[in-house]
Amino acid sequence: MDTPSDLLRKLGLDPAALAQGSLQARSPIDGALLARVPEHSVAQAHAAITRARQASQQWRDVPAPRRGELVRRFGDVLREHKEALGRLVSLEAGKILAEGAGEVQEMIDICDFAVGLSRQLYGLTIASERPGHRMMETWHPLGVVGVISAFNFPVAGSGPGTPRWRWCAAMPWSGSLPKKRR
Known part of the structure; x- marks a missing residue:
C-alpha cells in the first residue's frame, strides 16, 4: 500500500511541505503520522478572509x-x-x-x-x-x-x-x- 508521501507525490505535491507544521495529523486506522500541518492564528485567519473578499470582487465579474x-x-x-x-x-x-x-x-x-x-x-x-x-x-x-x-x-x-x-x-x-x- 502506498504511504502518504507516495500518494502526495502521485498528486504532484511535495511531501516535505506537510512535514513542517506543529500540528500532527494521524490516521485513525493505526495512529501513523500522516502529516504535520501549520497552526494559524486568528490574525492569519482574518487575513485569509480579507484576501478571499478581495478575490471575490474580481471573481464576480x-x-x-x-x-x-x-x-x-x-x-x-x-x-x-x-x-x-x-x-x-x-x-x-x-x-x-x-x-x-x-x-x-x-x-x-x-x-x-x-x-x-x-x-x-x-x-x-x-x-x-x-x-x-x-x-x-x-x-x-x-x-x-x-x-x-x-x-x-x-x-x-x-x-x-x-x-x-x-x-x-x-x-x-x-x-x-x-x-x-x-
Missing part, C-alpha cells in the same frame, strides 16, 4: 458559465487522480478504500451538476401594477462562504448543506470559499 468551467476542470482533475485521492481519504478518515474512492466520486458528480447550474443563473421579469413598468429578479454574488467540514468526510459530506455542495455552488455563484477541517 467573470461570467457564470466561465466560473462553471473552472468547476468542470476541477472535476476533471479529481477524475484524473481519483485512485490516489481515494487512498488518501482512506488513510486520513479511516475508511475502507471503496468508501474513500466513493467520496471522491461524489465530489466529481457534484462538480458535473454544478457546471449545469452555472448556466441557469437567470431571474424573472415580473408584471407590475404600474403602466410601462417591470420588476426584474437578478442574482447577486453571495461573497465569501466559510465551510468547516467533518474529519470523517473530508471531501464529500452527506447532503446539500455539506462542503461539496457549498464549494461547487459557491464557484458558479461568484463566491470564494475558505475551508477548514475539524
